[in-house]
Amino acid sequence: MAASESHLSSQSASKHIVVCGGGVIGACTAYFLSQKLQTSVTVVEKSAPACAASGKAGGFLALDWCDGGPMSSLARASFDLHKSLAEKYNGEDVYGYRALxxxxxxxxxxxxxxxxxxxxxxxxxxxxxxxxxxxxxxxxxTETTAQVHPRLFTQTLLSASEAKVIKGEVETIIVENGHATGVVLKEMKEAVPADAVVLALGPWSNRLSMISELFNISxxxxxxxxxxxxxxxxxxxxxxxxxxxxxxxxxxxxxxxxxxxxxxxxxxxxxxxxxxxxxxxxxxxxxxxxxxxxxxxxxxxxxxxxxxxxxxxxxxxxxxxxxDDGLPVIGELPGVKNCYVATGHSCWGILNGPATGASLAELILEGKSTTVDLKPFAPARFVKRRTRLEV
Ligand SMILES: Cc1cc2nc3c(=O)[nH]c(=O)nc-3n(C[C@H](O)[C@H](O)[C@H](O)COP(=O)(O)OP(=O)(O)OC[C@H]3O[C@@H](n4cnc5c(N)ncnc54)[C@H](O)[C@@H]3O)c2cc1C
Missing domain, CATH: 3.30.9 (D-Amino Acid Oxidase; Chain A, domain 2)
Incomplete structure (x- = not known):
């Protein structure tokens, strides 16, 4: 089945999606998933939401600093989404959004x-x-640069998503007949069932072998x-x-x-x-x-x-x-249907969180993203490279 055919249709019955990692990428993905009809979202976070880079970053946003490369559309769409999210959630007072x-x-x-x-x-x-x-x-x-307080922004989107947040460490993803069907948490007897799983584990992504076998996140x-x-x-x-x-x-x-x-x-x-x-x-x-x-x-x-x-x-x-190639990796994991990854945003994760979350929610629920073309960020690019090296 082609990747575009494997999506979970928003027309079908309610879907439960488990987002692993409560940083800015997990929070933005949970938020945009929650804006779609018939979805419920659980976020699994090992420590506390925004405990890592997403709480300790600068929070600087730039409209056009990624122009001229594959990141341009992601950054421009994100900059605009930051503006509309700040209007919707009173970002100026709630999480320090302002032009600079x-x-x-x-x-x-x-x-x-x-x-x-x-x-x-x-x-x-x-x-x-x-x-x-x-x-x-x-x-x-002040037209092209702005800022947010990254921890407050992440927490605001996570709470607006109304996702259930579980404190726990994701150990493995359950895969049945080539489809992700749930998440196993360390020291918990029962797995969390899922119709789709998103891995937004930041610099800890490599600890899951299903990621490190395909590409490297340092x-x-x-x-x-x-x-x-x-x-x-x-x-x-x-x-x-x-x-x-x-x-x-x-x-x-x-x-x-x-x-x-x-x-x-x-x-x-x-x-x-x-x-x-x-x-x-x-x-x-x-x-x-x-x-x-x-x-x-x-x-x-x-x-x-x-x-x-x-x-x-x-x-x-x-x-x-x-x-390894300096671009984020956003999309379905090759070989595992309904298992998505979103990481590798390097020094632009706070900026690019919104368009990453919006595009990924579209890909998961509608089969393709319209906010941003995710092809340049597809995890499959590493598989092609690895296969070429091995030949
Ligand atoms: C000093 C500094 C300044 C920065 N300034 C900016 C800036 O001005 N603008 C900008 O756009 N970007 C900036 N960035 C980059 C930005 O902070 C990152 O790109 C972004 O925070 C990455 O978000 P993330 O959600 O991918 O990862 P993280 O924030 O690292 O979140 C990953 C989460 O996953 C959780 N986790 C890990 N393993 C597991 C597991 N097994 N089970 C459950 N949960 C798990 C972790 O506890 C963590 O909360 C800066 C970064 C740094 C370090």
Whole structure:
């Protein structure tokens, strides 16, 4: 049977779909499934919804930064969906949705020898008052860049989906006659039956052999700090993409700074390959990386120096889920009907959650997606590659 014939028709009796993973991709998929008639959704989450990258990300959204490649339509559709979801669920008050002006700011360390002040650039708001930078450039406008608080966004969509949320660890997927029919949870006697299963396990996807036998999902560890400046009203909605050289000749770093409407300022960067621990709650930041983020924050703004802020709200780390070809993987798993995967969104999962969820809900219930053409993201692309390598 062709993939397009294997869908669960929305015309037929009520369908129960189990979404594995309560990050932004699982939550968005549960939400858009729940908007279709005759579906009930269960989300199985090992720890807590948004406990990993989906709660610790920056939450930056860009309309056109993925243009010119296969991600363009996913990103553009997602940017628009974020806007309409924010209108529907009062995103501005509920999860910090707002438009941003975005600047690229080359920062040099004191030892870097730059003599020009950040104040020399009329693009920079007053709070970006570090003394050691070259002029800034505008790279996003309030029409093309925006933000959400990622944990609050994920939790809002999950609760709007009215999905049943089960705390449990998915161990295996039950496959009968080539069809997924349920999910086995660790330490639970009874399986959860399903008409379709969605695997949205982020950097833990590889732990299911039905995924790792087909393709690889790796985890890239990235760090972040959240500061509460003493005068939050002085911090304007400007996102900063920095380039920072810690010392002459040292590798350039590219941290990002996102002020939030909550009065907090989020700063992230310092990514590195590392082993993804079994338990999402046990992921901690490395001291050296956290210290560097504090140093950069204090260099960019006197309002963000560790000894002047009113609170260091968080010092943390999380893992980006990455594929070998840099594209997300969204679609039915080859060889297992009604078993779908959605992961590998790397540094754009918060942006691309909505169109991923909307398209996947269409694929599952209507047999094809109209929001975005999912062909470039089909898991089958890895099977073709693997077969070619094996020949
Ligand atoms: C520092 C940093 C900053 C970022 N900034 C941005 C940004 O500004 N904009 C943007 O668009 N993206 C950003 N991202 C990327 C974004 O955070 C990720 O792409 C996205 O959160 C991935 O979501 P996910 O749902 O696939 O995975 P996750 O958020 O990792 O969720 C996977 C979930 O699955 C659960 N799980 C795992 N195994 C099991 C199991 N066996 N059974 C049940 N549950 C299980 C986990 O507990 C977890 O909750 C950033 C990422 C990082 C690290």
């Amino acid at each position: 002006t975005t600047l690229s700011v080359p920062v040099l360390s004191e030892r870097g020898g730059s003599s020009s002040s950040m104040k020399g650039s009329n693009l920079l708001p007053d709070w970006v008052d570090g003394e050691t930078a070259r002029p800034a450039k505008q790279i996003g406008t 985890g890239l560890k990235a760090h972040s700090i959240i500061l509460r400046p003493r005068e939050p009203d002085r911090i304007t909605p400007h996102a900063l993409f920095l380039s920072y050289q810690p010392a002459p000749g040292a590798k350039m770093l590219d941290p990002e700074v996102y002020p939030r409407p909550t009065g907090e300022v989020y700063i992230c960067g310092m990514s590195k390959d590392a082993e993804v621990p079994e338990n999402p709650e046990s992921i901690t930041g490395e001291t050296e990386s956290i210290e560097m983020l504090h140093k950069i924050a204090g260099t960019v703004s006197s309002h963000l120096k560790r000894d002047t802020v009113s609170e260091v709200v968080a010092e943390q780390a999380c893992f980006l889920p990455c594929t």
